[in-house]
Amino acid sequence: MSGYVFLFDLDATITRQEILPAVSRKLGVYEKMSFLTECTMRGEIPFKQSFLQRVELLKEVPVSQVRRLVGEIPVNEKLVEFMAENRERCYLVTVHLDIWIIDLVRRIGMENNLFCSKALVKNDHIQDVVSIVDKNAVMNQIRLPFVAVGDGNHDAEMIQAAEVGIGYGGVRQVAPAVLACASHVVYQEEKLAEFLERLL
Amino acid sequence: MAVSRTVIISCAGMGSRLGLGSTKALLEIDGKPLIIRHLEMLGHESDIRVVVGYQAEAVIEVVRKYREDVLFVFNHHYRETGTGASVALAAKYANDYILSLDGDLLVHPEDMEKVLACDHEFVSGGIPGTDDLWMLQTYTENGREFVSSFSKNTGTYEWNGITQMKSRKMRNGTGHVFQLIEPYLPVPFLELRTREIDTVNDYERALAWVKNGFQ
Numbered sequence: 001m002s003g004y005v006f007l008f009d010l011d012a013t014i015t016r017q018e019i020l021p022a023v024s025r026k027l028g029v030y031e032k033m034s035f036l037t038e039c040t041m042r043g044e045i046p047f048k049q050s051f052l053q054r055v056e057l058l059k060e061v062p063v064s065q066v067r068r069l070v071g072e073i074p075v076n077e078k079l080v081e082f083m084a085e086n087r088e089r090c091y092l093v094t095v096h097l098d099i100w101i102i103d104l105v106r107r108i109g110m111e112n113n114l115f116c117s118k119a120l121v122k123n124d125h126i127q128d129v130v131s132i133v134d135k136n137a138v139m140n141q142i143r144l145p146f147v148a149v150g151d152g153n154h155d156a157e158m159i160q161a162a163e164v165g166i167g168y169g170g171v172r173q174v175a176p177a178v179l180a181c182a183s184h185v186v187y188q189e190e191k192l193a194e195f196l197e198r199l200l
Numbered sequence: 201m202a203v204s205r206t207v208i209i210s211c212a213g214m215g216s217r218l219g220l221g222s223t224k225a226l227l228e229i230d231g232k233p234l235i236i237r238h239l240e241m242l243g244h245e246s247d248i249r250v251v252v253g254y255q256a257e258a259v260i261e262v263v264r265k266y267r268e269d270v271l272f273v274f275n276h277h278y279r280e281t282g283t284g285a286s287v288a289l290a291a292k293y294a295n296d297y298i299l300s301l302d303g304d305l306l307v308h309p310e311d312m313e314k315v316l317a318c319d320h321e322f323v324s325g326g327i328p329g330t331d332d333l334w335m336l337q338t339y340t341e342n343g344r345e346f347v348s349s350f351s352k353n354t355g356t357y358e359w360n361g362i363t364q365m366k367s368r369k370m371r372n373g374t375g376h377v378f379q380l381i382e383p384y385l386p387v388p389f390l391e392l393r394t395r396e397i398d399t400v401n402d403y404e405r406a407l408a409w410v411k412n413g414f415q
Contacts, residue, residue, distance in 0.1 A: 179257065183273070186271050
């Protein structure tokens with residue numbers, strides 16, 4: 001057994017759609033959201049700034065409504081299965097807000113293995129984003145050799161620091177920063193799940 | 201075919217001696233990139249790893265148009281390492297055996313069938329025919345031919361870079377592929393018809409070979 005811990009990005013790695021664009025499509029703010037998402041993927045806007053701007057776009061929408069929509073997003077079942085079978089070694093590391101993703105994360109049984117951003121809610125509306133996940137802090141906390149799987153620029157640091165850093169391009173293009181540091185890149189969920197099994 | 205095998209195709213190098221401005225795996229021979237010619241012959245192989253480095257995105261794009269289930273392995277140090285480093289990276293977490301092919305090689309289709317039917321270790325070579333070659337020295341025992349050493353100067357066959365070895369033996373090294381194999385010699389020999397493309401002369405010979413139906 002390798003002893004590796006497995007860190008997974010959530011958005012477009014575990015989910016089969018990009019979370020905020022999928023939700024915003026149903027809420028009528030898709031164009032603005034999509035523009036910000038694309039700029040972020042291309043590395044044109046700093047990730048933290050872009051994320052806060054995207055949160056701002058959905059701030060008027062009741063938290064419960066966003067949470068329900070996020071909870072309905074389809075997931076990559078084989079990856080979820082892998083996490084379920086190796087729960088004690090798998091963690092989700094995502095910038096998304098706890099109050100939006102918790103239904104989705106519970107659905108896949110990862111609520112106790114989650115590193116995410118946090119927000120304060122009052123009367124079903126976001127009052128403030130109180131913390132944005134610090135992937136460096138997560139890596140320091142893990143303290144064991146780890147495998148990282150992700151696709152976006154904000155995953156690159158985690159992928160670079162990993163013993164095995166995997167770019168996954170099954171949902172959207174793998175970001176250039178990930179291509180520049182990944183040890184492996186794969187575009188098919190079955191193939192990714194198969195490779196993860198070998199890393200156990 | 202019972203052998204548990206991972207096929208590794210090394211496509212990380214720059215191909216600078218050809219002066220064509222692209223990595224050699226993307227070089228088109230009679231309208232088809234070399235890497236696609238390999239993949240067409242590997243249709244039944246379920247674990248294929250393509251090692252990328254120079255022009256990685258271009259190689260990935262071409263491969264994905266043909267086949268989506270390939271695992272790409274990055275050799276980020278392709279400028280200062282040899283093909284052995286690429287093979288060593290891809291041999292990690294692989295099946296029991298690895299079959300290693302260079303992306304700049306053309307293999308006779310009938311001989312590739314022979315390769316894929318092989319269920320043991322081998323080192324392969326053929327009749328010398330390229331401008332910059334490494335040779336294989338061999339000996340015969342009980343009717344079987346074995347490779348005893350690699351040499352720059354003398355030998356019976358030209359080493360073509362194709363080998364099938366236990367993957368655990370191939371996981372460390374940064375130089376040539378044959379340097380990974382050397383500690384484990386002797387290894388059974390397999391004769392194959394191939395054309396390696398390192399120089400413009402090699403390219404022209406390979407093109408003529410394909411156009412003449414591999415004759």
